[in-house]
Amino acid sequence: MTAGWISRQRHLLDFALSSLGRRRGKNLGLLAVYTLVVFVLASVMLFSHAIRHEARLVLKDSPEVVVQKLVAGRHDLIPAGHLEAIRGVRGVRAAEGRLWGYLFDPAAAANYTLMVPRDQPPAPGTALIGSGVAAVRDAAPGDTLSFRAHDGQLVQFTVAGTLERDSALVSADLFLVSEADFRRLFGVPEGRFTDIVASVRNPREIRTVAEKIDAALPDTRIILRDEILRTYDSVFDWREGMLLVLLSGAILAFGIFAWEKASGLSAEERREIGILKAVGWETSDVIRLKTLEGMVISLTAFLAGYVLGYLHVFHFGAPLFEPVLKGWAVLYPDFRLTPFVDELQVATLFFFTVFPYTVATVVPIWRAATVDPDQVMR
Amino acid sequence: MLFQPAIIALILASAVSTLMLASSLPFVVRVLRRWDMASGAETQLEMERRTYLVATLLKLVLVAQGAALVLFVFNADRMASLFTGAMCAVGTLKVDRWGFPALYLHMAVFFLSAFWLVLNHVDNLGWDYPLIRLKYAALLGLAPVVAVAGGVQLAYFLGLRADVITSCCSTLFSGNGITVTSNALAAMPHGVALGLLAAGLAAVAASGAHFLLRGSGGVVHALASAAVLGIGLAAVVSTISVYVYELPHHHCPFCLLKREYGHVGYALYLPLFLGTVCGVGGGIAARTRRHPSLALAAPRAARRLVGVSLACFAAFGVVALWLVLRSHLILFEAAP
C-alpha cells in the first residue's frame, strides 16, 4: 500500500466525518435507533449467556453421577442399602447419600431449598441461610425462624450465618440444616436418602459406570452431569434463538428504516454528490465515502449499544427482563450476574446488526453515487 | 434444528448473499447480450452504472462469506458441548454427512468471490472494460456455488440434533476413523507432509521470483499457489497440529484457533489463504495482458499480487517452521 493510498483514505475519512457532522439531525436520529437495536439484542444475548455461564458454574461443583430411586416412574426416597451396591461397581471412587428438598414458607410466600451440606453441616437447631432467604425474612445471625414439620409440630432454627457465594443465583434460596433437623422436619426415616451421588475415577468411564449401576439397580434412574449441562446449553440456546427470531421483526424494521434514511437524500445532499463527481470524484470514490460514513455510524452504534447492554445486564441487574425473571422464583429478582463476554457472541451480534444495516444501505448508496456528474450544469 | 443465534446469523448471511447474487443475474444476462462499449446510448450508460452496484455487492458477499467462514468454524467448535463424544469442531462437523461439505463449500465461495474481485479489479484497469463478458459469465458460475453452499449449510443445520453420538478428532484422525479424505490427510507420514510442504513452498517461491524477474510463468505460480493451499492444509492436519498440541495423535485443524493455543491457527490460515488468493489472482491477472488495453496495467497488477502472495507464503512458512521448532515434541530423531 502506497503513501498516496493512505492519504487518500485519510481525506475520505475526514470528508466522511465532516459530512456526517453537517447532517447532524438526520444522523443522530439514525444513530439513536441503531444503538437501541444493538442495545436490545446485546442485552438479550449477554443475559442468556450469563445465565448459561451461571448454570455451568453451579454444575461445575455438582456430582458427576446422581442416582435416584423411581417408584411407578416417580422420584422416591432411596434406601441406604443401594449405597453399598454402588460403591461395589468398578470405577466408582465414592458414593454418598444426599438429603435435600423444598420447603414452602407461608410467611414469605416463597420456596426455600433445604439441604444437608456434605461437609461442615450446621449444628442441630441452627441453620445457614442464603442471601435471598435473609432478605425476605429480614433475618440476621442470631434470629430464630420456625416452621411447621410434617406432623404439624413447630421446628425452630437459629440463624448461624448467611451464605456468600460467587454465584448468587445458586445460593439465594438455600437453607442449610443438620441431618437430624432435616429428618425431623420432613419425617424422612433413618436409612433413607433423597438421592445418591457418586464420583467416578476416570471421567472417560462415566458412561460405562452409569450403565453398570443401571444394570445392578434396575429401580433407579441415573442422571449424568454432562447430560444436564448439554440440556441446559441447548435449552438456553433455543430460548435465545427464539427471542432473536421474535426480535427479527425489529431488525427488519430497522433495515427498512436504514434503507429509507439512506435513500431519502435531501436535495442538498444530491447536489453535493453531483458537485463531488463534477469536480473529479469517481463513482467508486463516492461509494467509498458513503461506506465510510456507514462504517462510522455502525461502529459507534455497535460500541455504544453493546456497552449500554453490558451495563444494563451486569450493573443494573437487567431491569428490563425483571418481569420475566420474577415468574421464575420469588427470591431471585435481586441477584447480580457475573460479567461474562464471549467472542463468538460479539461476532454474532455484529452479524445481526451491522450486516443487515450494510445490506440495507448498499443499493441506496449506489443510487446516490451514480448521480450524473453533469447534473450540476443542467 | 438447533435454534442458535450463530446458526441463524450464518443462515441469514448465506441467504442474503444468494439473494444479492440472484438479483443481479438478469443484469448479468443483459450485459452478456447487449454490452457495447462504443455506444453512448443511455441504456449503455445505465449498464455501466449498474456494474458498480454488482462490484459492490460482490465485495459485500466476500466480506460476509469470509466472516461467515470464521463464524462457522467458531460456532462448530462451540457447539461441541451439545453432542456426546464431540470435543471440538471436528466432532460437530462429523455429526452428519453435510458438515464437512458445508465447510468446504464455504471455503470455495470465499476463494471464488475473491478471484472474481481480482478479475473485476483488473478489468477496471482497462479503458474499454476488456474482461466484462468474461467476468459476468464467471458470475453465472459463481451464483450457483453460493446457492448450493447455502443449501448444504442449511441441510447441515437442519439435521443437527443435540446429543447425537459422534466421533471426535482423537478417534477420527487417529488412523482407524471413518472418513477417507481427512484420514488420508492425517495418516500422511510426518516426513512426507513436511517434505511436500517444503517442496511446494519452494515451487511457489521459484515461480513467483521468476515471474517478478522475467514477467512470465504467472500461471505456473497460480497453480503452485493452489497446490500449496492443499499441501499446507494437509501438513497442518497431519503434522503441524501434532507439534502444536504436543500429542502424537491429536490432528485437529480447528483447535489451533482456540485461545488455549494462543489463536495460533489464525497466524497459519490467514497468510495461507491470502497467499492463495493473491497467487492465483496474480496468475489470472497475468493471463489478461493479451488485451491491448491491459498490456501495461495487467502485468503491473499481477506483479503486485504475486509479490503479496510471496510475502504471505513466506509468513506461513516461517510460522509453520517456528511451531515445529518451538515444540517439545520430537517426531524425528537426529540423524546419526
Add this chain to the structure above:
Amino acid sequence: MIRLTDVRKAFNQGRHNEFWALKGIDLRLAAGAVTVFRGPSGSGKTTLLTMVGALARPTSGRVHLEERDISAMPERFLTEIRRSTFGFVFQNFNLIKGLSVVENVMIPAYPVGLPHGRLKARAMDLLERLEMADKAEARAEWLSGGEAQRAAIARALINDPRVLIADEPTANLDSERSAQFLSIVAGLKRDGRTLLMTSHDPMVAEAAVVDRVVSLRDGRQVEAR
C-alpha cells in the same frame, strides 16, 4: 487540442419525451485560446461544454482530446482525465455549504491522494493569488457572489488543469465584478491555459481577451467568429 466530430446527445432516449440537445457538432478547439459559446438558452451550449469537458459522453460522434478518443471511455477513466485536464467553474459556483473555503478548494484533489499538508499549502497559495487568503477559513455560504466565484476558480485550479471551463461566469456578477473576472481570465491565458466559456453576456463575448466565439442554436452551430 480538442476535436469534436459529428457529436450528438440525446436525453430520455427511446421515451416519448426524447430530446436531442446536440444535433451534430464538428469543432476544433485550439490550445491556449479563449473560446466563448454563445446562444439562447436551450441552444445546447451547456450540453456541449459537458461533452468537451468529459462530464458526459456523447450519444454518438467522437470527442478527441489530443489524439485520444474520449467519447467511449468508461466513467472511471473519463473522471481521471477530467480531474487532471479540466477545471470547472459552475454558473452558481456550487461550493459545498458548511465547509470552509479552503476545504472546498481542496475537494477535487482528495481522490489523488496528496499528503494533506502539501495539498493545503497549494490551496492557500491559489487563494492568495486570487486575493482570497483572508477568507480561507470562512464558511462557503458566507461569501459574496464575487468571492464565491474566486473560490470556485481556485477549486477549479487545484489539480493544475490545462483547460478551465466556465458556465455563464458573469451571470451572477455586477459589471465591476465581471471586469475583475475577465482580468483573471487574461491572467490564466497568459499562464498558457485554455479557456472555454458559455455566456450570453455581450461584455464577455466582446472582451479583448476572447479569441473565438462559437454561436449555437437548436443544437447546431450557426456561425463562428
